[in-house]
Amino acid sequence: MQVFSTFEYSSYIELAVSELEKKGIKKEDIFIVSLNNRTENRRIFDSLHRADGVSLIDLGMALATAFSVIGASIGFKLSWGPIYWGIISAFIGFILGLGIKLFMFKVIRKNQRLLRGKHSEVKLIVDCHTLDAEVVEQTLWKNLALGVSKVLYILTTFKISVSG
Numbered sequence: 001m002q003v004f005s006t007f008e009y010s011s012y013i014e015l016a017v018s019e020l021e022k023k024g025i026k027k028e029d030i031f032i033v034s035l036n037n038r039t040e041n042r043r044i045f046d047s048l049h050r051a052d053g054v055s056l057i058d059l060g061m062a063l064a065t066a067f068s069v070i071g072a073s074i075g076f077k078l079s080w081g082p083i084y085w086g087i088i089s090a091f092i093g094f095i096l097g098l099g100i101k102l103f104m105f106k107v108i109r110k111n112q113r114l115l116r117g118k119h120s121e122v123k124l125i126v127d128c129h130t131l132d133a134e135v136v137e138q139t140l141w142k143n144l145a146l147g148v149s150k151v152l153y154i155l156t157t158f159k160i161s162v163s164g
Helices: 012-022 058-075 082-116 130-142
Strands: 002-008 030-034 122-125 147-151
Touching: 002 012, 002 130, 012 030, 012 122, 012 130, 058 082, 058 130, 130 147
Parallel strands: none
Antiparallel strands: 002 122, 002 147, 030 122
8 A cells, every 4th residue: 555645845754754664664665755846937827728727807807897887877977978988997997907916916926925935845655554554644644744645556467368
């Protein structure tokens, strides 16, 4: 059985490994992989085939709606009328909302990521017997693993015969 877990890069990984070795898991059965940090900046605009879940136009649409209602209401007293002023104020609201979201994404979130020092995760894979899996899992949880999963694998050999 293999037990997979993820950790933040910290000293808890070493504590977990040393505790597993004390419980009888051999060094050869413990595999640690560190993931590399992202070197390029994230793209702001999504493409047709890829989206990251960050919406830039949601605030723009909300402000466009609010501004168009207000602009149309005021437009009854102005010379161009409510339709033109509703469209003009909707456009202004959308541009304002888009500008706010771009500022938040480019400046504020970038500074937050730099301050937090976004570190990559470390994957820890333990190859153990089925009987030891529960002990290994509890040890990993006790040492602040972000996630743990057990995978049971069965080795089988296939005999291929070719008849001719």
